[in-house]
Amino acid sequence: MRPYTFTQSRSVSEAVADAGADTAFLAGGTTLVDLMKLDVMTPARVVDINRLPLHGITLDRDGLHIGALERMSDVATHRTVRQHYPMIAQALELSASAQLCNMASIGGNLLQRTRCGYFRDVTTACNKREPGSGCSALTGVNRSHAILGTSDACVATHPSDLAVALVALSAVVHLASARGTRTVPLDEFYALPGTTPHVENVLRPGELITGVSVPRSPWAGHSVYVKVRDRQSYEFALASAAVALELRGSTVAQARIAVGGVGTRPWRLTEVERALTGRPATPDTFESAVGGAADGARPLAHNAFKPALLRRTLVRALTVLQERR
C-alpha cells in the first residue's frame, strides 16, 4: 500500500470540495482496501464518506430511492424492496458473503472493479490498470471474461449483480461534484472499454454517487435474478440474467432484461425484450426469443461456452417467472 492522506467528511459538499482524479471515496472499503493492498489502486487521497447523510430506502410515486451509503444487506432485507423489486433483493443476496454485504455500500457496489485476474495482478499487463500496457487476458486464461462489448484492449467483465438488475429496471444514479448535481440513467453510466478501458463510467474526477432511483413499473414486482456460477456461493457470475415480465393472462405484455457475467458492462437486451412482447409465455417463445441474445458476441479461447450459457440462463429465468405466476 502506498502512502496516502486520509480524511473524513461530514457532508457531500465537504467530501467533493477538493476531490479530484487522485481521490478515492471510502464507503464499505470492500473493493478499495483490497485493491490498495494489491497495489492496483494507489490513490493519493482517501476520503471516508461513511458519515455523509446518504441513507434511506423509500418508495414514493416515482419509485424506489436508495441512498448510496445503504449497505447491501440492509437493502436486500428491506421489505419494500423484496415486495416491489424482488430481483434487486435477489441480486444483492447472490452477490457476496453476509460479511461483505454487511459492509459494502450500494454506491460502491456499482463502482466495484472487475475481477479479471490480470487487472488484479500488477506484475501482468493490463490496459485497464495501466493504459497502453496491453491485455494479458486476450491470450491468457479468459474463461470468466466477457463476450459482449469487448475490444482488443480489454475483455474484462463488469462484476456487479446489482447493476444488472438496476439496468434492467431503467434505474438512474444521482451524482454530486463540486460543480453541482446531476442524474444519469445507469444504462448510460457505464462506458464500453473501446481503446480506453481505464475509463469505466461517466463519473467526472471527484464526482460521487449519492443515490439510486428505480422507477415504478408494472413489471418490477414480477422479476427474478438468476446467477449461474461454478460455486454455489461467494463467487462471481459466469452468466446472470435479470428478467422482469408483465404478463396479461398468458401473454407477455412487457419484458425487461439485462444480463451479467458476459459483458464489459451490464448488458441490456432490448432485442430479446421486443421478441417476447405480445407473445405467449411458453417455452417455444422463450427459446426463439433468446436466439439472438448473444448476437455480436466475441468468444475467447476459454469462454466459447458463454453464448450458449447466456441463452440458457435467460430461458431458465423466463421459465422461473412463467412458472411462478
Added chain:
Amino acid sequence: MTNSPVGREIDRVDGRLKVTGAAQYSADYPAPGTAYAHVVTSTIGRGTITRIDAGAALASPGVLRVYAAPDPRLKLYPVAPQFRGLVENYAPLQDTAVRFHGQVIAMVVAESVEQARDAAALVTATYDAQPPRTSLADEPRVPAGPTVSGSPSNLTILAPGVESIDAALAASDVVVEAEFHQPVQHHVAMEPHATLAVWDGDRVTVHAGAQIPPAYALLLSQRLGVLPQDIRLISKYVGGGFGARVVVWSDALVAAAAARELGRPVKLVLTREQMFTLVGHRPHLTQIVRLGASRDGVLNAVSHESDAEMPVVGGFNVTPAHATSDTLYRTPNLRVGPRQVILDLPGSRAMRAPNEAPGAFALETAMDELAVATGVDPVELRLRNYATVSPATGLPWSSKHLDECYRVGARRFGWSRRHATPRARVDGQWLFGVGMATAVYPATRHPASVRVRLLDDDTAVVSTATADLGTGGWTMVAIAGADALGIPLKRVTPEIGDSALPQGAPAVGSSATHSTVPLIVGAAREAIAALKQLAVTDPRSPWHGANAEDLRYEEGRLRAHGRSMSFGRLLTALGSRGVDATASGPGGAPAGYAYHSFGAHFCEVRVNRFTCETRVTRFTTVADVGRVINARAARSQLVGGVIFGIGYALLEENPLELDTGRLAGSTLADYLVPVNADIPDIDVHLLDRPDPLLIGPLGDDGGEVGTRSLGARGLGEIGNVGSAAAVGNAIFNATGIRVRDVPITLDKLL
C-alpha cells in the same frame, strides 16, 4: 475400565483454546525485537536475473535489509544427498537462476509488517528470460521412480500364456479405455505458512507449522548449517497440512537465515497469493485406464498408465495406481506404468491422498463405465471383482470388510431405488443422478517414541513430537493415554508439536494415530512398572519390601495386601514428583499381509437442466478403518475428505499459462474450494472393526493396561479417495454425459 473414552464422541481437548483464540499458531508467537519480512517473487517462468533494483525499497521507512538474489549474507547450504528428492533441490537467494514463475528472488526485512510489504512492492527485477517448459503433453517423459511405500511403481503381472497386457485386453469381451486429466490443485490450508526464527548464539528456535516436527528440524538444521541438536522446532497448533507442511520450503529457509544475519528475530508470513507457488501443489496429470472384462463384468485385465508433472526443482512422484489399480480388484492381468514429465513449474508436494485420490478418480470412473458397458449394477460389479489377496503382491489383508461397506452404504443411501438409465429422474429444473465408488488407503506405521509420566497430582503427561494439523492429534494422545492408564481424560496432559519431545510419528500418510497409539500403551505399561518398582523399593512406601508382581494397577491406583492408593498419593508420600517411561517402536507391521483401510461412497447430485451446474445433494460414506479412537474426530476427518473429493470433482483448478508458466488462478477468489453452500449433510458410518494385526509391539500384560485403543488404521485421507469419482458417476447418471477432465464444470455439460 468401564469409562474408556475410546470410540466415543470426544470434544477436542484443544477446542476451547482454539475458539477463544488462545491457541498460538506460528505467527502468533511474540519475540522481543522481531523484524518482519516480506518476499518478492519472480515474474518469469524460467531464466536468469540480470538485475534487482532494491534502491527504492532500501530507502523506504523502517527497512532494515533487502536481500536480493544472489545474496551471500544469507548462508544456506545445498540439499544434502540424503535429503534429495524430499525438498526443493536449490537454495533460495543463493544464485540468479529463475526456475519457476513465483520463485523467491528477494526479501525485504523491516520494523513492521506493513513497511516490509510496502517496500517489497518497490523492488524491481530485470531478467534474461527463456521459454519455460510447461506442456505435459509435449515434453519428454521418463518412467516414474518407486512409490512412497518403496515398491516398484512400474509393474506387469500376466496370466500364464498371456504375452502382454495389450493381448489380455484384446482377448477380453468388453474393453473400456478412458483418458483422464487433472489440473494443478492446491492444499490451501487455512493458516498461511509462517516462520518465526529466534537465534540464541548458534542455537535457533523456529516456530513453523510442520507435519513432522523432528524431520522439519533436521532438514532446517542441515540447510542452515547448524547441528541438529541446536535447532528446536515448535509447531503446537497448525491450521491445516494436507501435505503442504511435510517439508521445509524456501520461506522458512530465508527467514531463519535472515534472522541469523540480522541478529534479530525475523517473522515471515506468506501472503495467500505467494502460497500458490512457494509451498507446493498437487501435480497435474493425465491418466489412461484400460479395463478388459467378460460380458458379465468379471475383470480379465487392468491397465493404468499416467503422465505426471515433475517440477525441475523437485516434487512429488505421482504413482496413481498405487493402492488403487494395483490393489482394489482381482484380475489375472495387471499393468501399472506411471511416467514423469520434467517441467519448469513450482515445487510440488504430496497433497491429501497424493496417489490415491487421482488414481481412484480414474479407476473408479472407468469401473462405472464398465458397469454401463456390461449392464451390471456398479456395486455388484465391484463385488464380482472383489479381491481377497492384493493383486500386486498376492498378500492377504490383515483385515478387510469392504464388502460390508458396500452393503451397508447401499442400504443407508437407498441405492436400490437408483435408475440405471441416465436422465431418468427430473424434478423441476433439475436432473438427479446417483453414483458410487470405492475408497482405499494404505495403512503404514512409522517409527516413533512416546513418553508417559505419572505425576504426584494424579495426572499423567503423554509426550511425543507428532503434530496436530487441526485434525485431532492432541485429543487422540489424550484419549489413548486415558485408556491405557485407566484414568479420566481430564487427568491426561498431552504434549505434542515440539521437536524437543520424544521423536513423534509423522502426521503424513494417515499414519499418526495408529503409529502413536500402540506406543502410548507401551509407555504406559512401562511407567506403571516403574511405579511398582518404586513402590516396593522406597522405604516410605506402604509396600516397601513386597514383590512388584503382587501389586496390581487399576484405574490409576495400586492395590495389594488389602491396601489401595492412587499413584499421585503414593508419589506424594514418597516425595517423588513422578515416574516416567518411554516406549519406542520401529514402525511397520507383521510381514506377510497387506494393510489398507477401505470404504464405499454413494453420492446424489442434481444438475440444472438449463445451465448445467452440478450441486451435490446427498452423500453417504461407509468406511472400514479399524478401531475408531474418537468417533467425532474420525467422522470429521471422513467428512473433510469427502469435501476434498467434491472440490476435486467440481471446482479445484489452477489454470497454467503454457507460455509463461504462471499459475493464473493463484488467489482464493479464483481458486475455488467448496463453501458451506456446496456441501450437503454427509452421512458417515464407520464399521469400527479393530485390525487384529495392528496391535503394536505388545505382549500380554494381564489386562492392566487398556488396549481398547489398539487396532486402529488411518482415516485422514481415505474420505478423499474415490469421492470425486462418486460425484462424476452421479453426474453421468443424471445427464448421460461422461466427463473425464476435472473439474466437471458446467461448460463441459452444456
